[in-house]
Amino acid sequence: MGSIFGKYFRVSTFGESHGLAVGVVVDGAPAGVALTVERIQAELDQRRPGASPYTSSRQEADQVEALSGLAEGKTLGTPIALLVRNVDARSKDYSELADIFRPGHADYTYFKKYGVRPQPGGGRASGRETVGRVAAGAVAKAMLNTLGVTIQAYTVQIGEITAVHIDPDFAANDPLRWAGPDAAEAMAELVSRTRDEGDSIGGVLELAVKGAPPGLGDPVFGKLDSVLGGAMLSIGGIKGVEIGAGFAAARRKGSQNNDQMDETGFLSNNSGGMLGGISTGQDIILRLAVKPTPSIAKEQTTRDIEGGVRKIKITGRHDPCLCPRIAPVAEAMAAMVLADAWLAQRAAKGEGL
Numbered sequence: 001m002g003s004i005f006g007k008y009f010r011v012s013t014f015g016e017s018h019g020l021a022v023g024v025v026v027d028g029a030p031a032g033v034a035l036t037v038e039r040i041q042a043e044l045d046q047r048r049p050g051a052s053p054y055t056s057s058r059q060e061a062d063q064v065e066a067l068s069g070l071a072e073g074k075t076l077g078t079p080i081a082l083l084v085r086n087v088d089a090r091s092k093d094y095s096e097l098a099d100i101f102r103p104g105h106a107d108y109t110y111f112k113k114y115g116v117r118p119q120p121g122g123g124r125a126s127g128r129e130t131v132g133r134v135a136a137g138a139v140a141k142a143m144l145n146t147l148g149v150t151i152q153a154y155t156v157q158i159g160e161i162t163a164v165h166i167d168p169d170f171a172a173n174d175p176l177r178w179a180g181p182d183a184a185e186a187m188a189e190l191v192s193r194t195r196d197e198g199d200s201i202g203g204v205l206e207l208a209v210k211g212a213p214p215g216l217g218d219p220v221f222g223k224l225d226s227v228l229g230g231a232m233l234s235i236g237g238i239k240g241v242e243i244g245a246g247f248a249a250a251r252r253k254g255s256q257n258n259d260q261m262d263e264t265g266f267l268s269n270n271s272g273g274m275l276g277g278i279s280t281g282q283d284i285i286l287r288l289a290v291k292p293t294p295s296i297a298k299e300q301t302t303r304d305i306e307g308g309v310r311k312i313k314i315t316g317r318h319d320p321c322l323c324p325r326i327a328p329v330a331e332a333m334a335a336m337v338l339a340d341a342w343l344a345q346r347a348a349k350g351e352g353l
Contacts, residue, residue, distance in 0.1 A: 003124075005231070008343035009140060011336055013132030015086075017121030023083040024132030026069070026139050028343060031077030035142040037066050040082065043138040046328040047130065054176050054191055054320060060088050064135060075139070082135040086128075099304045100312055104294025106236075111305060127236055127322075130329040137332020140339035147342070149211040151334050153327040154179040156287070157204035159194075161187045168208070177324045179206070195320035198297030198313075203323040205288040207232075207330050209338065212273065214281035216341040223277025224341060231333040232288055237322045238330075240289030244272025279341075286334075290326055293319050 005011045008028050015022030041064050048062040062084050069080030098117060101108040106125035107118035121128065141151065154171035155178045156163045163180025171179035178187055194201045217224025229241045249257050249270065259275075260267045266282055273284035295318040304310050319325055 005234075005336060006340040008347065009143075009336060009340040011133070011136040013129055013136070015129070015132065016119060016123040017086075017126030017128040018119070018123070019086060021083050021085045022128055022131045023081070024136045026080040026082070026136050028340075029069070029075045029077070029080060029139050029143060030343075031075055033075040033139075033142050033146065034073060035070060035075055035139060036073045037064060037070065039142065040064050040066070040135055040138040043134050043141070043328060043332070044084070044131065047134050047325055054195070054324060060084075060086065062131060075142075080139055082132070084131050084135070097312065097314070099306070100310055101302050101304070102294065102312070102314060103300045103302050104291075108303075117305060125236065127325065130235065130332075133235075133336075134328050134332045137328075137335045140332070140335035143339045143342070144335055147211065147213060149209065149338065151207070151209050151331045151338075153177070153205050153207040153288075153330040153334075155203055155323040155327065156180065156206045158187050158321060158323065159190055159201045159203070161190060162204075166206070175324060176321065177205075177327045191321050200293035200296050200318070200320050200322075202292040203290050203321055205290060205323055205327055205330055207284075207286045207288065207334055209273070209284035209334055212279050212281070212284055212338060213342075214279055216279040216338065216345055217274065217277050218344070219277050223274075224279055224337070225272070225274045225277060227341070228284070228286065228334060228337050231337050232286065232330060235326060235329050235333060237291050237293075237326055238288050239291045242287040243274065244285055245270040246272075246287060284334075286330075288326075288330060290322050293322050 003013050010027040011024060013024045044062045044064055048060055065083045067081035067083055069076050069078050101118065105122060110116060110125060152168050154168050155176055156166060161183050163183060165182055166179045167181055168179055170181045171177050176191060178184055191201065225243050232238050232241050245257060257270050259269060259271050269282045273280055273282040295314045297313050297315065299311055299313050302310055302312055
């Protein structure tokens, strides 16, 4: 059950990092939505490895195959099965780690839950699982395009360097999804130096949803911000979520934080586009804390499955900063949440699915 998401827009991902393939089955997309394999491929190209000096050098084309649910550039209303075959898995890179719990990884917790030795590349806990999410997100984005909704995630902080003047258009063409032109050179130098030291570094992503209609989400346990937060925290590497003003609201008075209104609408957006768990029609704004990549070449201390203490250095192909690879995954998860909320709203109004 941990691999199934959504109530009306249902997504089930499958596959392991070093298995034959990864993929997803999407159920609930209405018939007649414009969607091509090429459009899904364009989304996958945003997260695939080997695309820049700042990502893993694993050479995966991530070529998607649509097994069902699409014909003549449109959805059929039936389950959409999307498959991506693994072609550059190098399990030998992990042969020396077969009995060792890598620090910062899920090896230990998976072992305790399933009794299975650490899998090459992290198995199901690998970031490679997100291929299916991004493919499903392409379906959700196609649905939301009919409403005029756009979603973009971009990097606003890496280490101690913070983007002062945020430019999402700049981020769209930057290999690290960096949105601060004023600090781009210093940021790139920091990531390069960290990579050369055999280390990694964390950062912050901002995610902006524009055009979401008001009224999406449910009160109490089905709050839109609650579901979005949970969706983001389901992504490996995300360790914190802020919505709107986020933690800054804890330092303010109500008179400073409330989003007042006049005849033109809201005068601010400290709520991040949601009030009472329901969308306001303003931009939905989230910020995501991204941890440093746990796979690093520096020596670390850990334990093996027998309880012995071991010293390890993790070799192989890894990202010095996860932000650019997680950005398209965050977009996909936001799209899936909103598509599900939109279908729920249609069902509640008796408009059908």
